[in-house]
Amino acid sequence: MSALHQEKQNGARIAIVGGGLAGSLLALALAQKGHAVDVYERRPDPRRQELAAGRSINLGLSKRGMQGLAMVGLLETVLQKAVVMSGRVIHAPDGATRYQPYGKNSNEVLHSIDRNELNLLLLEKALEHPNLRLFFEHKLERVDKARQTLYFEHAGKQVVVQPLWVVGADGAFSTMRRELQYGERADFHQEYLEWGYKELTLAAKPDGTSVIEKTALHVWPRSHCLFVSHPNRDSSHTLTLFLPHEGKDSFATVQTREDVAQLVQKYFPDLAPMLPNLQEQWMQHPTGALLTIRSAPWRYGDWAVLVGDACHAVYPFFGQGMNSAFEDCCTLMQTLQEHGFAAAPAFAAYEEKRRRHTDALCELSKRNFIELRQTVQSPWFLLRKKVDLLLNRIMPSSWLPLYTMIAHTTMPYADAWDKAKRQDRLLNATAIGLGGIGLWLTLYLTLGAR
């Protein structure tokens, strides 16, 4: 197998390391353009796996991700499996709720989709394509850049692959990135958030309806912790609790079933009665960590390039992890086509075009954590949101709230941020101006009346 495999590979096929969301999307896009592609995935074939019961991880599909799915002709299929989220419902500590629409019309919505279901769909579509082969349980062990060779471990044996070129789509702990950057002057920034997360399921009612508004993302913002929920098609919701790893009321201190109940009762009294099996879920579900990564370079000559989490992992607070990874794939396909599929200039153009925008997204995602936790509760924030949306309605083509630009357009991230900063300065100057006029009027009326 190993020798034959190697022979078939030599120089003829593109290899993609990682059959996750970005890897399988890119594989499909390349295959559809007539390229022979092999995907190597570390995990077993998901079609043979039993899905972990009672858990699903949801993602919010927005414009950039939709563009990626449209590129391979799967947007409609995916949207049929998704639940529309037309806005955020903010749950205050006293149980009061407020609704914030995501945009000004039915196009400016998010779609909640099950991560595993989406991945499976992409892999199945990939398998149907004659140009594409999938190799599961292939773990990348090392890379010989000079000899342009990949060494995988499969079923206890070494598999040697010499692809035409290779894409690293193997996630935040990417082996491809490590090997590509080994011995190079590589920049690398990795930071963990002091908060972790745990996923819980909010079951549907016995009659099959949702216990909370279904077509929305729900947020229970507290300064010390945070619940976010995404809807599922079966009217259940996937709740994610964000909580500090250490310190008072943290994952470290909440140990017993009693601790769990107390924590939720203390911060989320309105949510507690909706979660009868909270403690069982807490004990069964793992605690996750949140990681952000910026790095450079993303490529090695004409032979290797990175996409998605492998080159830029972000915190989930802007809902752009998958969306930005899919946008990477679109940008890479675009630069490849612009350069007639000449790898070296296409990879260089891709990194040049893309990296500063995903670096900006890293920063924006950190900042949105603070927004989600704290400012969504403040009247000033809510007013600003309303003014932002109002200005957007009045000047739909020139005034765009930051969230709108990130979620509902494909304006490059750094450009969106720059525009938002300019708009902010204008809003602040206007506020100061109006305040000045107000002050002048007050003084005039008070002193002039004497």
Place this chain on the structure above:
Amino acid sequence: MSALHQEKQNGARIAIVGGGLAGSLLALALAQKGHAVDVYERRPDPRRQELAAGRSINLGLSKRGMQGLAMVGLLETVLQKAVVMSGRVIHAPDGATRYQPYGKNSNEVLHSIDRNELNLLLLEKALEHPNLRLFFEHKLERVDKARQTLYFEHAGKQVVVQPLWVVGADGAFSTMRRELQYGERADFHQEYLEWGYKELTLAAKPDGTSVIEKTALHVWPRSHCLFVSHPNRDSSHTLTLFLPHEGKDSFATVQTREDVAQLVQKYFPDLAPMLPNLQEQWMQHPTGALLTIRSAPWRYGDWAVLVGDACHAVYPFFGQGMNSAFEDCCTLMQTLQEHGFAAAPAFAAYEEKRRRHTDALCELSKRNFIELRQTVQSPWFLLRKKVDLLLNRIMPSSWLPLYTMIAHTTMPYADAWDKAKRQDRLLNATAIGLGGIGLWLTLYLTLGAR
């Protein structure tokens, strides 16, 4: 050997991975306090090595480093091998020179010392100590944190060590750091400078005297490149050229002997005639890269801790690499003693006390690169330097220039930086105030005279 070695180790001895400057200093300090210490060094025994001819790497020993050497009673011995540098000589493009003293008296000087000679001295002193053993050609392969076990490769065999606890002093590419942080929520920031370096020797005159002022550090600052020289005892100087890796007039473009001569002639016409064998040296000496690293955590429970470059590599532009590493050793010895050599609280106190200061040093070292390149040439910078030193002479205990605090005191780095920022604000406010008075006087005299 392996089994015996393991048996002797079990739980009884402290292991230090890396026998460089920090590792050998710390080993000596621990041995002198009565601890049994084993040092594992990847390289061969330097006493059996022929020193690379014609090259030496010099370091500027300043107060913090001297404190480290004093801790193990070696300061006097080292100073005898060093050359005093009482200030900087700045060489302008037209060949003009300016002298800037490092401080206000003969205590505020740096000492130029040969890195290899210093390392050899520390290792020899370590070998003389009965509590201390040195194992060369032992390369750390992996670490089992749960079993508190180190696996080295030595002469093709595996050596298994189970120390009481272990110090990672294995440099910027530390295997200990990688293993200590593996699977943890570790922050890691690595950046390469776009400039590299090459070392050249400026030979002494035939009569054994220096071709440039011996007891000074020399700088040839240009905005595009930079030469720095450290004196050697034999009156030669070690020159370091800092130059961009890529682009016009870079290490990438300077390839032929002709290119080398042209580059030096173009930017350093005064230096060119002093370097008759420039081209041979250029071709023989490697091009180095400059790296900065910040990271956390520095420790693992009661079993492992990092010092020096392994936890904070800095650019060399503040001359604090070795000095900060030696200061780490002093801080660690101090917290160990404060906690009765209880490892867990001592390691925690060490990281808590130290990390924010070396993080500040990382940033300061980046900024000093800009100072060395550009501002040392500007009259405003020179004036500020003079005012700074003047204020220091007038108020020696309360006004301290940043360079003085970093090089000639042991004030923690971040505190020094904070103080410098306060002083800067004061200087700027004074300048604005004086400017205001000047403007007022001008207006008064001009308008008043009418």
